[in-house]
Amino acid sequence: MADDASPWQRVRERLREEIGEEKFSSWFARMEVDAMTGESVHLSVPTRFLKSWIQENYLPRISELFTEESGARRRVDLSVRSAVARPVAVKTAVRREAPVAERAAAPRLRAVGAGATSAPQAASSPASSASTNANTLAASDMSSGSPLDPRLTFETFVVGKSNSLAAAAARQVAAAASGAAPVFNPLYLHAAVGLGKTHLLQAIAWAGEQHGRRTTYLTAERFMYGFVAALKTHSAIAFKDALRSIDTLVIDDLQFLKGNNLQQEFCHTLNALLDGGRQVVVAADCLPSDLEHLDERVRSRLAGGLVVELGPLEEELRLQILKSRYQTLTEQHPGFTVPLPVLEFLARSVGQSGRDLEGALNKLLAFNQLTGEPVTLEMAENAVKDLIRPCDPKRVRVDDILRIVAKHYNVTRADLLSQRRTANVVKPRQVAMYLAKTLTLRSLPEIGRRFGGRDHTTVLHAVRKIDRLLATDRSLADEIELLKRLVMEA
Template sequence: MFKPDTVDFFDREDNLHDKEAATDARAPGESNARDAWERVRRRLRAEIGEEVYSSWFPRIELDGVSAGLVRLSVPTRFLKAWIQQHYLDRLGELWREELSAARVELVVRSAVMRAPGALAPRAAAPRPNDARGQDAARQGSVRGLDSRESTQPDEARSASIHAGGSPLDPRLTFETYRLGSSNRLAHAAALKVAEAPEGAGAVFNPLYLHAAVGLGKTHLLQAIASFGAARGRRVVYLTAERFMYGFVNALKNQSSLAFKEQLRGIDTLIIDDLQFLQGKSVQQEFCHTLNALMDAGRQVVIAADRPPAELDALEERVRSRLAAGLVVEIAPLDEELRLAILTARVTALGQQHPGFTVPADVISFIARHCGQNGRDLDGALNRLLAHNQLTSRAITLEMAETAVRDLVRSSEPKRVRVDDILRIVAKHYNVTRADILSQRRTANVVKPRQVAMYLAKTLTLRSLPEIGRRFGGRDHTTVLHAVRKIEGLVGSDRSLADEVEALKRLVNE
């Protein structure tokens, strides 16, 4: 277990703003503010793209609007700093278009204190596979490990201390995890790791889970941590950003040796959101820690939003070590599983808000039409709760169709991966994937390579530098040249245009 007096891993954020929000958030017109916030989010998502939005903005919440001040909150200082640096000005512009003279303030929300009038209701009951439940755990990571400052229930406090790093949410256990065809393998692997007898050695080491947002990765990771901590194992659960802060603070305090010894003396290391691990020195320390633990037969569990091969920001040796374990993808939730999650979530909301019920036909409608992850489902139910509580309207199918109309998906586009493009293009042109990634410049290789780069730019959200790294470490100018060349040829060469269209259809199938 970490010792806060040895290494200050977790800087605390001043929660004064959260306490003051109790008066600001009680402003009238909450329904209008919530609608304006949804419009701002939709516009921001459209402007910056799904990948950037899903990585940084799902955990931002509207806490209140008062006297022209819009108060937004995020769970960690790292996220606050990043959004302030890159998008705070744009958020202010979007809000000013919605509310005259609006000013945006971004704060870090407390793990244990929320404004009584905050606009985002939270359920106290278990929320399986629930993105907000996962966020609650991340919010807890803002606090340190000193139990004297914790106001969590005894069960949560105990799990937090045993687990060492970021505090655990006691609701995220194997018992509350809803199973379906999309997540059954991941659940079985996680349970196998958790139940491994002491001294029997690591199982599936490392276990690497990847999935899009809201599909239950954090739920499984915290379930493993809680299971192990309850059996006396030395378990550390950390988000990647907490690992970075811990390492940087250890360097500042000249206690990096203690940091390394504490991490490498545990039984199980669990890292969440690995895609956020940045910085050469931090990655090197992570790699050393990973190697030391695995060589000693200790268990490592990792989660990220993409497979190891697509973590372009990580060094090749780290990606290779991660890929050597068991890599399991959690697919989008099928309709049956979405229905089960919604039913559990409605029960939880009903316990918090007596009288709140959702008819079966409305639950079926949301499960069928409103997204394929827990966060989408949670957002749809919160819409219904807001309309029901704020307008006193009964929840009907007609009301639900109006409340969640912007969440209804007409068709879910397939998430295209660069690896899929490379495989299909190589097969079509009868070359190997290694040929495309090589430095060869023969005509039979250059054409497939440029076509693949063009498809990667047009069918994925990857930037030019990212595509270049995936194509053998090439410069972004090389990718730009290939894209422009294929664009020009497609306009003049009908045969090539047909080839490209055929390849697009194959990639999207």
């Protein structure tokens, strides 16, 4: 094992760099190497949930990293280690944790005046008290939810034709008095990145509290971390009770919810809240039916409420957003002046989302402050030239790509989303991924999720492979052009 420790440490460090410290600590900190041979690596984690989640989301990537770091392809197995099989580690953990619990509980023992005659009882009390406090803190932490941005309120949300229905529904949900029956339940908002989903969800959370409703806003990632933390601290019941006792649960970015256990828990929580007359609001980047990695029961329950799309921002709405953001910037930077023709130019020419527009204004501010050059139309054209879109492209759906590619290559949509690796399926799948990357605004992780929950590295490999083949394979190039025309005409 001494010789094999180095590749394992390098794999850990690369994984940490790729996904960040917070995710690594939550999902991989307790993964250990049990054995290594020339052909295989045996890893273990302490819970079935961690095993299931890592297998579904990261095991192929871990296998790739081992191959790259050790120079040989090895099979990677993942198992749940048993506490019985590791008595030494368990004893060590107990010795290390007991003094902490005793120190934490010591002030309380002194406050109640515990004497020498009650020492045996006092010795058992701290552990119980610490466990209860941990459960209470975990539940409190979850009920407080993810942090809210004070700027994301209904007052700062700019309404136009493309988002008016979503905004009206969100306002009505948020305005409900405490104890009132939900009007739209669940309310499900979906849109591409940067069109206002998170803004509306956080506005609901802010307004709900003002109306006396116990409201919790959680990202799907925060929900996952909370569930894992509850399992670690044996406070799963407190976790569930904390979520099911609120008036309004707001879940953002549901497309990131992965893992069978997590989906089951979310399904139970969703059913408990809806059946109990509590309000649920959810946002994702696609329709409920397109969340293929979610259980059919969850998708059905979500689709049974009010489903509203926030559409692409029309030019008039983009201009209103720019004016609103510009007003905020002038309050922070009094000398910053942008003429109306420049704002109109940005509304016509820049980006597809509110974030693109805000980025363009920030770039003008930077140019103005760093160079001292006043903001003119000529200056703006030069400053944001890398953000200008050539035209308003048709909004292409991944579903249309899957349907057209499947028909062209005489395979099924299920084949494209499956794990099958036969040649008659692999090529169409890679072509479909390539088209999804080149014809849509979706990121690599988003495309991977739409293709059966694959990792973004799989999508990147497919895109690069098709790019290489197009340089030499004229027949494939003609096929791609035909498929592009069919998709754009769909």
